[in-house]
Amino acid sequence: MSVRVRIAPSPTGSPHVGTAYIALFNLAFARRHGGKFILRIEDTDQARSRPEYEQHLLQSLSWLGLQWDEGPDVGGSCGPYRQSERLPLYQQYARQLVEAGHAYYCFCTPQRLEEVRAEQRKLKLSLGYDRHCRDLPLAEADQRRQQGEAHVVRLKMPLEGKSVLQDTLRGAIEFEYSLLDDQVLLKSDGFPTYHLAVVVDDHTMGITHVIRGEEWINSSPKHLLLYERFGWTPPVYTHLPLLLNPDGSKMSKRRNPTSIDYYRRAGYLGPALLNYLGLMSFPPPGEDEKFSLPQWVDHFDLAKVSLGGSVFDLDKLLWLNARYVREDLSADALLGELKKWLLNDEHLGQLVPLMHERMETLGDFLPRCAFFFARKVECNAEDLVPKKREAQEAVQVLQTVLWALEGALPWGRDPVEEAIRKVSEFWTWPIREVTGPLFAAIMGQKVGPPLFESIALLGLDLSRARILDAMTVLGGLSKKKAAELEERWKAGKQG
Ligand code: GLU
Numbered sequence: 001m002s003v004r005v006r007i008a009p010s011p012t013g014s015p016h017v018g019t020a021y022i023a024l025f026n027l028a029f030a031r032r033h034g035g036k037f038i039l040r041i042e043d044t045d046q047a048r049s050r051p052e053y054e055q056h057l058l059q060s061l062s063w064l065g066l067q068w069d070e071g072p073d074v075g076g077s078c079g080p081y082r083q084s085e086r087l088p089l090y091q092q093y094a095r096q097l098v099e100a101g102h103a104y105y106c107f108c109t110p111q112r113l114e115e116v117r118a119e120q121r122k123l124k125l126s127l128g129y130d131r132h133c134r135d136l137p138l139a140e141a142d143q144r145r146q147q148g149e150a151h152v153v154r155l156k157m158p159l160e161g162k163s164v165l166q167d168t169l170r171g172a173i174e175f176e177y178s179l180l181d182d183q184v185l186l187k188s189d190g191f192p193t194y195h196l197a198v199v200v201d202d203h204t205m206g207i208t209h210v211i212r213g214e215e216w217i218n219s220s221p222k223h224l225l226l227y228e229r230f231g232w233t234p235p236v237y238t239h240l241p242l243l244l245n246p247d248g249s250k251m252s253k254r255r256n257p258t259s260i261d262y263y264r265r266a267g268y269l270g271p272a273l274l275n276y277l278g279l280m281s282f283p284p285p286g287e288d289e290k291f292s293l294p295q296w297v298d299h300f301d302l303a304k305v306s307l308g309g310s311v312f313d314l315d316k317l318l319w320l321n322a323r324y325v326r327e328d329l330s331a332d333a334l335l336g337e338l339k340k341w342l343l344n345d346e347h348l349g350q351l352v353p354l355m356h357e358r359m360e361t362l363g364d365f366l367p368r369c370a371f372f373f374a375r376k377v378e379c380n381a382e383d384l385v386p387k388k389r390e391a392q393e394a395v396q397v398l399q400t401v402l403w404a405l406e407g408a409l410p411w412g413r414d415p416v417e418e419a420i421r422k423v424s425e426f427w428t429w430p431i432r433e434v435t436g437p438l439f440a441a442i443m444g445q446k447v448g449p450p451l452f453e454s455i456a457l458l459g460l461d462l463s464r465a466r467i468l469d470a471m472t473v474l475g476g477l478s479k480k481k482a483a484e485l486e487e488r489w490k491a492g493k494q495g
Contacts, residue, residue, distance in 0.1 A: 003035025005061075007068075008198065010042045011053035014259035014461055017312070018213065018243050018251070021277050023066045024110050024238060026211050028278075028300040030069075035208070039071035040201060041082045044191045060260040064270045065293060078205040083197050090192035091231070093200050094153045096157070098138065102229040103185060105141040105151045106133040109314050124402040128181040129154070153186035155195075155222065163221035168238040169307055176200075183222050195219060199226040207235050211302065214239040227405040229446045238302060240281075240311040251312050255463065262461035267341060267376045271328075272321040279320070280310040281299060290323050342373055350457055354449035368448060375382060377444025377466060384440055384470050386433040394437055397427055399482060400489050402440055402467050413456040425495065441470035 005026040009019045023037075030037040039061070043049035058073060070076025080086055097103035108116075108129075116130050122359040133141075134156060145151055158177040165173045185196040192200070202210060217239050227234040243251040251258060257266075263273050271292070279289050284299040329337060351369050359365055371377050404419035420438070424431040439451050442463060448454065455463050471477060477485075488494060 001208060003030055003033040003208050004038060005030050005035065005211055006038035006040050006202070006207050008040045008042045008201070008212075010045060010048070011050060011057055011059055012045060012048040013053060015053075015057040015183050016258050017260055017263070017273075017277070018258070019057070020061065020064055020066065020260055020274070021281065021310070022151070022211065022213055022240065022241060023061060024274065024277050025281070025302070025305075027066055028297045029209060029211060029302055032300050035068040037067075038076070038078070038205060038207070038448050039068040039081065040205070041072055042194065042197065043082055043084045044194065044197055046084075046189070046191060054082075056261070060264070062065045063264055064274050065118045066274070083201065086197075086201070087190060087192075089204065090196055090200055090345065092185065092191060094192070094196060097155070097226075097229060098153060099184070100229070101156070103153050103155050104134055104136065105138075105145060106182075106184075107136075107141075107144060107149055107151045108132055110149070126179075131182055134182065150188045152184045154182040155185050155225065155446050157182050157222075157225065161311050163224055165217070165220045165224060165237060167217075168236060168303055169305060170239065173217065173220075175218075177221070180221060181247055195222045195226065196219050199223050199230070199232075202235055203227070203230070203232045208299075209238065210235045211238045211240065214242055228357070237304075240305065241307050243280075243393050244309045244311045246311055246313055248309075248311075254468075256312055256314060257461060257465050259461040261459065262465060264341075265459060266465070267373075268317070268321050269324045269337065273317065273326040275324075276317045276320050280312065280316075281305065289326075290320060290379065308403045351449075354453055354457075358447075358449060368445075371443045371445065371448065372454075374444075376469065377442075379440045379444045379470055379473060381473055384437045384474055386429075386436055391474045395428065395477050396481070396485055397423065397434060398437065398441065398467050398474075399477055400426060400483060401434065402464060403486070405455070405463060405467075408460075411456065411460060412454050413469065417452040426489065426492070428494070437470070438467075441466050 007019065007023045007026055009015075009133075027037045029035070039058075040283070041054055041057075043054065054072070058071075060195050061068075068074065070078065070081065072079075072081040075081075094103060099479065100107065112132075116132075117127050120127050133154070141151075157180045161177050163177060165175070167173060169218045183195055186192055201207075220237060220239075224234055245251050245255045247248065249255070254261070260273075274293060275290060275296075276283075278291070278293075278296040282296070282300060282305055283289070284291060284296055325334065351372060352365075355365055355369055358368060381391060384398075385391050400423045401420060404423050405416065407416035408419040420434055421431065423429075424434045427434070435451055438455075439448070440446070442451065442455060442458065
């Protein structure tokens with residue numbers, strides 16, 4: 001049986017380095033075993049999935065040199081490769097489970113579910129569905145469905161016994177069925193949940209090995225039960241350790257840039273980032289820490305991956321990237337890279353209109369918009385705190401700017417302006433007390449092109465990194481304070 005592996009990212013945000021890291025392992029495993037590496041788009045979360053994120057994801061993975069053999073853009077024999085285009089398949093399999101008595105239609109309204117949860121909270125019980133509809137006769141359920149009553153399909157979890165996951169790296173992991181809820185498989189809008197879709201797709205796409213992040217371990221018993229109920233052979237599972245911040249916490253965008261796009265925009269080279277991901281998680285034998293993808297793949301052995309977790313160290317990545325620039329690129333090749341990056345008509349053409357009114361001579365252009373090309377900018381505390389305000393207030397304001405920008409969708413100048421106005425209203429600070437410090441954080445200079453346009457062009461990932469750097473200059477924000485502030489921000493009230 002030939003090896004088939006996949007990644008199954010959800011297009012719900014900027015493409016994450018964690019996705020590249022999982023993709024790298026899958027690709028290496030496929031190449032080592034002469035198999036196929038598949039890209040499937042899990043876009044069943046209608047509210048959060050966006051086609052532009054999918055586009056972005058494909059571009060970012062290609063930029064890194066992680067090429068898939070089958071996928072939504074290149075096709076293949078098991079398409080479509082986008083879950084939203086496979087709905088009839090999930091509906092058919094859900095019905096099959098219901099008819100076999102392994103799943104059931106549930107008509108409980110969101111309101112009833114909320115009441116059940118409220119009661120469980122009151123009695124300090126664990127929260128979950130009370131299986132109210134589990135024993136409804138199918139004929140009655142079908143009749144209610146035909147009358148148009150809203151419903152979901154739920155999996156009948158066994159009430160006792162154990163599920164055992166055999167993981168390549170972790171051995172046997174046991175789960176008590178009695179602790180598991182009757183999972184929704186098909187939602188009331190006819191879309192599958194992750195659990196049904198992943199099993200149906202992995203099976204119908206002939207996936208032999210599932211190599212994914214450890215955050216999915218707890219979903220595995222539901223998946224294994226589905227395989228059993230369908231009478232299918234499950235794939236071999238490997239759950240990889242998470243990427244970590246240097247302090248050992250889970251890598252998150254609040255600490256380290258996590259978007260592949262950040263690294264591209266900040267001027268890192270794709271092969272260097274890929275080399276770094278490989279080095280961090282599976283250093284090959286020998287002294288040299290710089291190697292190509294084929295060299296890495298040659299040594300790759302999935303069973304030998306350490307469970308320690310992989311610490312993402314920006315300084316080390318920077319050191320490695322510098323070696324790629326110096327050792328691998330001739331002056332001509334470097335010029336080519338610079339042009340591909342930002343020194344091209346497309347990007348410069350976006351900057352010129354912003355700078356048009358802000359130049360006396362052509363010689364003013366580059367110095368005044370250099371911040372668009374910089375990996376980092378320097379700013380000092382003085383420029384980040386409005387007169388008569390405290391540094392700790394300014395940090396909090398910057399934090400809310402960041403949250404507001406994260407919600408500025410679809411990304412562009414006007415949503416950016418709206419986000420920043422929202423911050424000024426929240427704090428009842430005059431808008432210039434928000435834009436002034438933000439200007440310094442983003443540009444590291446006192447004069448420059450218009451702020452909203454600049455943030456829009458710079459993009460969320462680089463803007464986030466600069467705002468976080470500015471917050472550090474001001475002494476940072478403790479986790480506790482950030483959590484309190486987030487609550488107030490979400491409630492839209494200063495408290
Ligand atoms: N959609 C999941 C993700 O975003 C896929 C998890 C899996 O590989 O099963 O990572």
